[in-house]
Amino acid sequence: NVDDELISHSPIEQSLTNLKQLHHLIRDQHPTIVKALDSITLQLNIIKETLYEHIVKQLHICIEKVYKYMYNKDQTQLIISVKQIIDQLKELIFDAVNGQYDQFLISQDYYNEMNLIDREYINYIKIQFNQDFNNDKLFHNNNDDDNDNDDDENQSLLLLIETIEKWLSLFEKRIERVLPREFLLNNLKCSYLFSFTSQITNELDIPGELNVPPETQFYFRINRFLSHIQRVKKNNQYYRRLKIRSHNGKLFYYLLSNDYRSKYLNIDEISATTTTIKQQQLQNRSSLLNYMNTFADDRHLNYSQEQLLQFLRIVNPYLLKQKETLRRQTQMYIPRLLTYLPSLRLIEDNYVSKTLIDIYNESNST
Structure with missing residues (x-):
């Protein structure tokens, strides 16, 4: 919990100013890509849990x-x-x-x-x-x-x-x-996702592609989003399963996790909110900090999970060098994962892979 006095301190204001300048600089150099990313993030945030x-x-x-x-x-x-x-x-x-x-x-x-x-x-x-x-x-x-x-x-x-x-x-x-098991993007007021194609920009990588080891010979970029979205339950939580077609025709499945309390704030709105807070001198808490503190636990959990995935990516090459694991072709599947907002994440969903919990539940059912 951060008091209002900290907002008026120069480090926070300076950081927001630097971030805003960086955002404007990138937007001036790559206007189409930045606009596409902002629109995709905004419309993905519309798809929330109930x-x-x-x-x-x-x-x-x-x-x-x-x-x-x-x-x-x-x-x-x-x-x-x-x-x-x-x-x-x-x-x-x-x-x-x-x-x-x-x-x-x-x-x-x-x-x-x-x-x-x-x-x-x-x-x-x-x-x-x-x-x-x-x-x-x-x-x-x-x-x-x-x-x-x-x-x-x-x-x-x-x-x-x-x-x-x-x-x-x-x-x-x-x-x-x-609740329906399937619904359409155009019924969710996600017209940009529904109409997005690589003709708008072909420079957007598949979510989480940046974290794939650089020695990989293949890369995948977004061609379009398929219109159907499914409601699935995994690990005691409900997700929305998105389908993304890559530029080479491969189909990727992603689980969208988004808290229904979330809202989207771009860098300009954050800066404007901070300026308004400073002028009005709200009591003890600001609306911006309340929003940020709401998802403090989610951010901590997200960071810990992403750090674990990075560790497993380091372990996989080690398994390839060991005799037993190489003979058994034992490797850990590491899904692509990308955090757009504190409460909004896309997690790759592979039908071929199985978690230890799935194996345990199947063994109990039999």
């Missing part, structure tokens, strides 16, 4: 925290962190009940239909959700070490897991029932 999907993602985070605490005892602030997430979900549901239905926006035609379907249902969710999670037994104080207290703690954790799993099941069934 409120239902966001709640499912947050509930999975809660239940993961509970399991980690039960098995590892490594989270001293378990109840506080889980309760904070639940309180945030209550606020989001309350906002939806009060008429902020833009979270459900999937297409303009579908918007009116969902408005009628979910108006009563979301009101029911608000009442029942508050009743289930207002139970004091769910958030038992675990500071003491008595045996009786330990038993109460275990019972409260089990009750918390049951409550979370109940709501996970309800929301997932609602998503499958209400």
Whole structure:
């Protein structure tokens, strides 16, 4: 959390000024490429998860925290962190009940239909959700070490897991029932993505191509975006699967991860927002810093994952030099990944590859 006084300090203003000048310099030298990148980022940010999907993602985070605490005892602030997430979900549901239905926006035609379907249902969710999670037994104080207290703690954790799993099941069934599995780009007001071709500019690489090792003999550039988008669920989170055709005809699948609270701010708007904040002297927090702090955890997680992928890229050449791994042709698949905004990422989705979680789930099902 950064106070308003820090905004008026010269380093922040100087950094924004330098960044703005750099942006204008690049835009003057490559106007078509910069305009295309800005338009693509802006329209990709329109494709967001819905409120239902966001709640499912947050509930999975809660239940993961509970399991980690039960098995590892490594989270001293378990109840506080889980309760904070639940309180945030209550606020989001309350906002939806009060008429902020833009979270459900999937297409303009579908918007009116969902408005009628979910108006009563979301009101029911608000009442029942508050009743289930207002139970004091769910958030038992675990500071003491008595045996009786330990038993109460275990019972409260089990009750918390049951409550979370109940709501996970309800929301997932609602998503499958209400939200479409496929929709079109032109129905999402993404006309630029729908009409983009390499004739506009053929200098845009496939997302994440820059991180591919330089000894690779092939390179891929964006030819066009296919019109169909799919809704998929992987690793306890809902994504939008995009299809991108490269200049040589190869088809790439990308999972788009975007928090529904996100918004797009270009460098000019950030500079204007900072100037307005300095003039008005808002109390304690600025709207810009609030927005940035909202996704602080997301940025930290994104950076850690990208650092891990970079490490695996270093390990892969080492595996090729080892006798056993070379004989077994053992290598780790490293997807292309690109972060456009703190909450917006494109992750390559390869149908051939399998994660360890997928293998584990398949073995359990059989």
